Amino acid sequence: MSILARVIEPRWERRKDARPGELASAALELFVERGFAGTRLDDVAKRAGVSKGTLYLYFDSKDDLFKAVVREGIVSRIVEFEDRMRAYQGSSADLMRLLVKTWWQKIGSTKLAGITKLMMSEAGNFQELANFYHTEVIVRGLALFTAAIQRGIDSGEFRPIELQHTPHICAAPVLMLMLWRNSFDLCGVEQMDPDAYLATHTDMLVRGLLADKRKD
């Protein structure tokens, strides 16, 4: 291709393989900012740098696009995550700290965190999808906490504690941070420092879980 030709802007470019991901990514951002109904496909297309019609080459409908956005990526991350936690060798307190930290690094601080906020906002409009998300993401995420706590109890490092609600409670501050950064944070209110916030959280969390040492 001549130098001259390169300068000419092509009216469009073939990107068949890369497109679905690009489109879903643009859509995610807008869905998170404005909600499903509040997002116009025109804007999704514009943000992705394509025409409106192009969206329909890859997704059947706005609903379909939304579902693809939610399903994509989430599950694979969870699996990778599960394997990592299973292999851990150190103390249970450190495992809890690692769990929180890794969750944040791999999900909470990425664009995927927006999906959590999105699902919470749209659960009422996409009940089937909400069920899928609950089963594939929430239940499995909580199971990681459950396993870590159980491990601590079994080793005597943690006090006996009920395992139905405790995982939710351990996860709540991380989830709130994820939600916060995709809602209030966006409109310029109080900024949070994630690392300090999570350090405080894990510190309190471990204190709340550790077995009483006075009796030794």
Added chain:
Amino acid sequence: MSILARVIEPRWERRKDARPGELASAALELFVERGFAGTRLDDVAKRAGVSKGTLYLYFDSKDDLFKAVVREGIVSRIVEFEDRMRAYQGSSADLMRLLVKTWWQKIGSTKLAGITKLMMSEAGNFQELANFYHTEVIVRGLALFTAAIQRGIDSGEFRPIELQHTPHICAAPVLMLMLWRNSFDLCGVEQMDPDAYLATHTDMLVRGLLADKRKD
């Protein structure tokens, strides 16, 4: 209207004053379920048992209705709440427990909890309103936790702990429960038992906050 007629048709004997509240209440439910953009005024009117035109007698626009829904009620509850906490006399651990419990009883378990979910979902679309909500509700709510923790530290009951993030962390599990009940819970996934959940939460919370007693 004759006395007889009044007895026969009490349903139609609505006072002009009660209307806005009834409409806002119907609107709140739908906004929480479906989001702002996903809610049709037709449905709001139907749920409130009036015609669509009637909505415009009390609210200038859909936006106006939304803002009224958010502003109404929230603030007054907070004030009442603040006074109550200020007057408390017992231990700081018990104050924390009371704070969580009362928050749940007065807000979390009521329809007002939906507003929290709603604001989180729509913060991107109503930034000014989000700022109002942050200032009037979130900041003041967190201040209650901050005050309670500070009180415990001052009395030596709690260990010294940073006060920037800790209140968020104390509140997170309560907020998550509020969000949960207005999102995933609605589509029939895992139900939570609020009392047991909150009991576990306050238990861990207090352990995380108490000063170390081994040194005594």
Added chain:
Amino acid sequence: MSILARVIEPRWERRKDARPGELASAALELFVERGFAGTRLDDVAKRAGVSKGTLYLYFDSKDDLFKAVVREGIVSRIVEFEDRMRAYQGSSADLMRLLVKTWWQKIGSTKLAGITKLMMSEAGNFQELANFYHTEVIVRGLALFTAAIQRGIDSGEFRPIELQHTPHICAAPVLMLMLWRNSFDLCGVEQMDPDAYLATHTDMLVRGLLADKRKD
């Protein structure tokens, strides 16, 4: 209302009861001219003198409008027609003439004739509706011819002739005229004189049906 007020054009007018018929009538004209897919609802609305949204107050969708257009009116005319033919007292030849003439007057020369053209054009796209039309209109229309011919055969006025195809053949020239006037005629080609055409048709028709008189 003052004279002044009468001059002011109202932005719209309530016509709840009259509307469906007016809309269907406007739609029929356009569907006949341009076909179903070729007709824009904007144009239907414009021809009916209402806004596009108004169409949706009375019909669920374009399909629904189409079906209403076809179903309305047709059947009631047929019933009235059947009763009239049953009561006839004169010769069978005259009955045939009356049948053709009345068909033309009551249906062929009216806007309803357009429905025949429309159904023929759109049978492939509205198969269920085509079946309805076949049963309720075509079969019953043919039955009128069948009955008239049978009556003539029974009285010895007509020669014995098979009754499966003959009714179709008797009706064909009338139907063709109906189709012609709603297709080629509209674009300014050869105009037909219906009365002369039908006189020629009934003349040939009766000659084709009468019993051989040479044997007398």
Added chain:
Amino acid sequence: MSILARVIEPRWERRKDARPGELASAALELFVERGFAGTRLDDVAKRAGVSKGTLYLYFDSKDDLFKAVVREGIVSRIVEFEDRMRAYQGSSADLMRLLVKTWWQKIGSTKLAGITKLMMSEAGNFQELANFYHTEVIVRGLALFTAAIQRGIDSGEFRPIELQHTPHICAAPVLMLMLWRNSFDLCGVEQMDPDAYLATHTDMLVRGLLADKRKD
């Protein structure tokens, strides 16, 4: 290409010359089934086994394709037909029978019959084309009937009868059968037996035309 290759993949051995015809043929079927506006070029391409872009190598636009579909084939058949009728030597009654029969065999029973239905449906949208069709097909087709009737009158075989409408009436049952088979027949209603139908038609037709023999 080797002889071997030709044997192995004869399907791909398409000559450039055959393409337009194949495309027009696929288009005709769909235009007849669904009408012009209701037919998608995607589907035409799919039925012809080519890509959508290929259509534009042979036709400038959808309109152009439509016109080509109508113009092609029709006229040539008519010419061949005219010559055959001119050369006929037998009785005029037999000529009428031959005319109807041949018309059916050469046009009515083939895919070309669909064009008649199509032109009738789309006359309003393609007025110029409708005029062309009227002049080149309808007028010339009717002229065949006119000539045959005139011939019979001249020889004294047929009674004197007006020649303006009679040809239309003679043709109507054949045309109706052509239309029927491309509309209602396609959706599974009452099937017609063309041969029996046409036999009945020609029988009645000839009786309607023959001169009165009693007077001899």
Added chain:
DNA sequence: AATGAATGAGTATTCATTCAT
């Protein structure tokens, strides 16, 4: 005050047409 028919700007979706490959 209340109604609900009517409006029309706005949005999802389709599909004829183009053009780099």
Added chain:
DNA sequence: CATGAATGAATACTCATTCAT
């Protein structure tokens, strides 16, 4: 020649808002 990804104008349909009654 042939392809099919990309385009964008066109169109069905929605819904917040208005206003005569």
